[in-house]
Amino acid sequence: xxxxxxxxxxxxxxxxxxxxxxxxxxxxxxxxxxxxxxxxxxxxxxxxxxxxxxxxxxxxxxxxxxxxxxxxxxxxxxxxxxxxxxxxxxxxxxxxxxxxxxxxxxxxxxxxxxxxxxxxxxxxxxxxxxxxxxxxxxxxxxxxxxxxxxxxxxxxxxxxxxxxxxxxxxxxxxxxxxxxxxxxxxxxxxxxxxxxxxxxxxxxxxxxxxxxxxxxxxxxxxxxxxxxxxxxxxxxxxxxxxxxxxxxxxxxxxxxxxxxxxxxxxxxxxxxxxxxxxxxxxxxxxxxxxxxxxxxxxxxxxxxxxxxxxxxxxxxxxxxxxxxxxxxxxxxxxxxxxxxxxxxxxxxxxxxxxxxxxxxxxxxxxxxxxxxxxxxxxxxxxxxxxxxxxxxxxxxxxxxxxxxxxxxxxxxxxxxxxxxxxxxxxxxxxxxxxxxxxxxxxxxxxxxxxxxxxxxxxxxxxxxxxxxxxxxxxxxxxxxxxxxxxxxxxxxxxxxxxxxxxxxxxxxxxxxxxxxxxxxxxxxxxxxxxxxxxxxxxxxxxxxxxxxxxxxxxxxxxxxxxxxxxxxxxxxxxxxxx
Amino acid sequence: xxxxxxxxxxxxxxxxxxxxxxxxxxxxxxxxxxxxxxxxxxxxxxxxxxxxxxxxxxxxxxxxxxxxxxxxxxxxxxxxxxxxxxxxxxxxxxxxxxxxxxxxxxxxxxxxxxxxxxxxxxxxxxxxxxxxxxxxxxxxxxxxxxxxxxxxxxxxxxxxxxxxxxxxxxxxxxxxxxxxxxxxxxxxxxxxxxxxxxxxxxxxxxxxxxxxxxxxxxxxxxxxxxxxxxxxxxxxxxxxxxxxxxxxxxxxxxxxxxxxxxxxxxxxxxxxxxxxxxxxxxxxxxxxx
Numbered sequence: 001x002x003x004x005x006x007x008x009x010x011x012x013x014x015x016x017x018x019x020x021x022x023x024x025x026x027x028x029x030x031x032x033x034x035x036x037x038x039x040x041x042x043x044x045x046x047x048x049x050x051x052x053x054x055x056x057x058x059x060x061x062x063x064x065x066x067x068x069x070x071x072x073x074x075x076x077x078x079x080x081x082x083x084x085x086x087x088x089x090x091x092x093x094x095x096x097x098x099x100x101x102x103x104x105x106x107x108x109x110x111x112x113x114x115x116x117x118x119x120x121x122x123x124x125x126x127x128x129x130x131x132x133x134x135x136x137x138x139x140x141x142x143x144x145x146x147x148x149x150x151x152x153x154x155x156x157x158x159x160x161x162x163x164x165x166x167x168x169x170x171x172x173x174x175x176x177x178x179x180x181x182x183x184x185x186x187x188x189x190x191x192x193x194x195x196x197x198x199x200x201x202x203x204x205x206x207x208x209x210x211x212x213x214x215x216x217x218x219x220x221x222x223x224x225x226x227x228x229x230x231x232x233x234x235x236x237x238x239x240x241x242x243x244x245x246x247x248x249x250x251x252x253x254x255x256x257x258x259x260x261x262x263x264x265x266x267x268x269x270x271x272x273x274x275x276x277x278x279x280x281x282x283x284x285x286x287x288x289x290x291x292x293x294x295x296x297x298x299x300x301x302x303x304x305x306x307x308x309x310x311x312x313x314x315x316x317x318x319x320x321x322x323x324x325x326x327x328x329x330x331x332x333x334x335x336x337x338x339x340x341x342x343x344x345x346x347x348x349x350x351x352x353x354x355x356x357x358x359x360x361x362x363x364x365x366x367x368x369x370x371x372x373x374x375x376x377x378x379x380x381x382x383x384x385x386x387x388x389x390x391x392x393x394x395x396x397x398x399x400x401x402x403x404x405x406x407x408x409x410x411x412x413x414x415x416x417x418x419x420x421x422x423x424x425x426x427x428x429x430x431x432x433x434x435x436x437x438x439x440x441x442x443x444x445x446x447x448x449x450x451x452x453x454x455x456x457x458x459x460x461x462x463x464x465x466x467x468x469x470x471x472x473x474x475x476x477x478x479x480x481x482x483x484x485x486x487x488x489x490x491x492x493x494x495x496x497x498x499x500x501x502x503x504x505x506x507x508x509x510x511x512x513x514x515x516x517x518x519x520x521x522x523x524x525x526x527x528x529x530x531x532x533x534x535x536x537x538x539x540x541x542x543x544x545x546x547x548x549x550x551x552x553x554x555x556x557x558x559x560x561x562x563x564x565x566x567x568x569x570x571x572x573x574x575x576x577x578x
Numbered sequence: 579x580x581x582x583x584x585x586x587x588x589x590x591x592x593x594x595x596x597x598x599x600x601x602x603x604x605x606x607x608x609x610x611x612x613x614x615x616x617x618x619x620x621x622x623x624x625x626x627x628x629x630x631x632x633x634x635x636x637x638x639x640x641x642x643x644x645x646x647x648x649x650x651x652x653x654x655x656x657x658x659x660x661x662x663x664x665x666x667x668x669x670x671x672x673x674x675x676x677x678x679x680x681x682x683x684x685x686x687x688x689x690x691x692x693x694x695x696x697x698x699x700x701x702x703x704x705x706x707x708x709x710x711x712x713x714x715x716x717x718x719x720x721x722x723x724x725x726x727x728x729x730x731x732x733x734x735x736x737x738x739x740x741x742x743x744x745x746x747x748x749x750x751x752x753x754x755x756x757x758x759x760x761x762x763x764x765x766x767x768x769x770x771x772x773x774x775x776x777x778x779x780x781x782x783x784x785x786x787x788x789x790x791x792x793x794x795x796x797x798x799x800x801x802x803x804x805x806x807x808x809x810x811x812x813x814x815x816x817x818x819x820x821x822x823x824x825x826x827x828x829x830x831x832x833x834x835x836x837x838x839x840x841x842x843x844x845x846x847x848x849x850x851x852x853x854x855x856x857x858x859x860x861x862x863x864x865x866x867x
Contacts, residue, residue, distance in 0.1 A: 172687065172689050172690075172691040173691050173692055173693045173694075174691075175653065175687070175691055176685070176687060176690075176691030176692060176693075176704075176757065176760070177693075177704055177707065178653075178680070179651055179653065179680060179683075179684075179685035179687075179691075180680065180681070180684075180685075180704060180705050180706075180707055180708050180760065180761075180763075180764050181677045181678065181679070181680035181681035181682075181707070181708025181764070182677070182704070182707035182708060183677060183707070183711075185712060185713045186704075186707040186712070186713045186714070188713065189713035189714070189715065190693065190696075190704045190707065190713065190714070191693070194693045194695055194696050195693060195695065197695060198695070320741075320742070321722055321725040321726055321729065322718065323697065323717060323718070323742045324742055326742075
């Protein structure tokens with residue numbers, strides 16, 4: 001008989017740390033849910049107010065796009081596309097050099113690296129909508145402000161991923177290039193960049209997808225595109241049109257997502273790395289003993305003179321000096337051409353006045369100076385309490401999203417779904433949810449339930465749910481079958497098998513993804529208030545409207561600090577756990 | 579760019595007994611330590627290589643073969659002693675001078691070190707980068723004469739047909755042949771080959787070695803090649819150097835009087851306990867990367 005100590009797990013230091021962290025997270029979560037008024041009482045309130053909500057919802061159906069506004073809406077939708085496309089291009093143009101400059105194996109001077117990294121970190125931590133809010137004051141209402149906002153914010157993610165990609169390249173080929181006597185720039189292109197191209201394509205397309213999702217809302221603050229129309233309908237309580245535009249946005253995002261996925265597949269889908277296996281005969285070269293020292297040289301010298309004439313006539317065959325037009329090359333070149341043409345259109349068609357760019361850029365230094373607070377008078381109690389709200393919204397939304405995402409992701413993974421039909425339905429549902437920008441959800445929810453942190457949290461939770469379920473389902477699909485077979489062979493049922501065979505395998509990546517989710521959620525929660533979803537966004541918007549520049553700058557600084565801290569903590573925890 | 583560890587120029591002793599221009603490589607009392615002196619990879623190595631010689635360096639892994647070769651084109655810088663290549667002291671060169679030296683010194687790596695994503699001809703063309711200014715984004719940015727030169731070099735290694743194929747679609751032996759074509763494209767005076775066939779199977783190893791040395795003889799290139807396989811070494815070398823624990827333990831010309839058994843004996847002296855026999859006897863051990 002084992003004694004009781006043997007059948008319970010020993011209480012190690014690591015285990016107590018783990019449990020302490022879990023407890024801390026739950027306390028934080030409970031506090032956040034309470035703070036955003038989504039505890040039991042808050043939920044009851046939603047149900048008590050249900051008839052009214054239902055009434056508001058019923059005013060949204062059937063969704064409707066007024067024909068008299070058709071040209072305006074088409075133009076706005078196209079503008080949104082141009083903002084996202086040209087903005088991503090701008091992000092790439094600025095982000096790639098900054099990313100390369102912050103890579104340790106490219107830039108040996110630490111101060112330059114630190115400077116480049118600082119810009120990248122600041123861009124990443126400040127939401128595009130905040131940049132848009134500032135740029136509208138500087139460059140005027142319209143496409144230009146939105147384009148710049150998307151571009152400047154995109155620098156952050158692009159720069160970081162480029163740095164990671166550059167630092168991970170295989171140093172071997174690079175050494176090969178250096179050994180030929182190549183200079184720094186030649187090494188950078190042939191040795192480093194050539195190896196990074198697939199990663200860069202995938203980063204660019206991913207960023208483009210994200211920008212297509214954040215561009216529609218930019219118009220809300222006047223930065224061009226369809227958001228302005230959304231705001232017009234929400235403000236004038238035209239709910240049918242509001243839902244109509246929302247559906248239009250979702251359809252556009254879905255189409256663009258499919259296009260992006262097709263491009264990704266066309267460019268990166270096929271792996272050409274499979275080497276043709278050549279079974280070599282195991283010839284005894286070592287112990288054959290047939291080789292006389294120096295024999296090979298002598299033999300070859302004799303053969304060489306004999307074969308000279310024959311080989312000379314052979315080498316007369318003309319070889320092409322230009323690459324042949326293979327299908328692969330035609331495909332890559334035409335995709336490149338399409339993207340180039342789209343970029344030209346995106347820059348030229350919205351009719352951006354160069355005078356505005358010059359004018360705005362000249363005012364930029366003085367504008368930054370006006371944004372810089374001289375004292376702490378802007379730091380009011382209201383601001384502090386809203387900032388806390390913001391963090392609570394981010395936490396609560398992450399918690400709610402995870403609560404639904406963990407079970408649902410098992411349905412949306414091909415290897416754990418109970419049937420092909422359920423898998424396909426789940427994936428489709430996921431795609432649709434993912435394609436609704438969370439701020440657009442927030443606009444609808446604010447119209448249905450009224451403004452406040454509660455609404456913001458629910459809207460954000462839906463957005464985060466769509467975002468995280470895909471990541472979870474993808475990592476579940478990567479789980480190894482062998483371990484599951486082992487669990488299955490003990491006679492476990494489907495649920496037991498998923499919990500014992502799959503969950504432990506995917507737990508580390510799930511934790512890592514969840515921390516990333518928290519990071520994203522806090523970032524989004526800072527801007528929810530702009531559309532009425534609670535948190536610091538409301539003060540941000542009103543400061544911008546009333547031209548309280550110091551307050552505006554102070555709030556941006558606070559957002560930066562919070563987002564940056566959350567990122568640092570998340571990275572630290574991720575490193576501790578994995 | 580960083581090219582290996584920084585060098586602390588220690589004691590530099592130079593023996594100027596030979597007239598310049600005769601020797602391609604002169605190594606004097608070369609010492610290299612890693613991890614701030616904990617690992618002594620090279621321990622006072624001295625030798626001279628006259629122009630046109632085919633020198634093969636043998637030794638077990640960890641004996642300092644790679645480290646030695648990497649000193650000769652400045653991928654490593656010496657802790658003590660000096661390496662004089664083509665009458666230039668490698669450790670005293672500026673970055674620009676080092677680049678122009680590297681142009682004259684080709685390097686063939688064990689792991690090929692070609693860019694798999696690029697086409698064969700682009701990899702070969704990268705051998706010409708030292709001659710031109712600025713980066714080249716596509717093969718079409720090199721001049722027509724350079725492209726036809728690259729095709730000629732590919733022709734020599736028997737791969738002209740595959741010029742516009744991605745290099746990672748080729749087999750290991752073919753990839754190494756592309757790397758050789760890249761080196762020949764440099765028009766070097768010296769080729770350093772660091773175990774060029776160690777990740778290939780024995781049959782392909784023989785073919786690739788043949789090709790490398792033949793091309794170098796044709797172009798009158800001095801060759802310093804490190805090898806595992808005694809048989810290959812005997813076939814192609816004029817001279818053999820054996821390294822053990824960073825020291826030269828064998829330096830002999832290769833001629834009719836040197837039998838394979840002699841060298842095998844030397845090999846066993848390198849490894850008296852026979853603990854690493856598999857490295858130079860069992861072909862299957864070295865055949866796959």
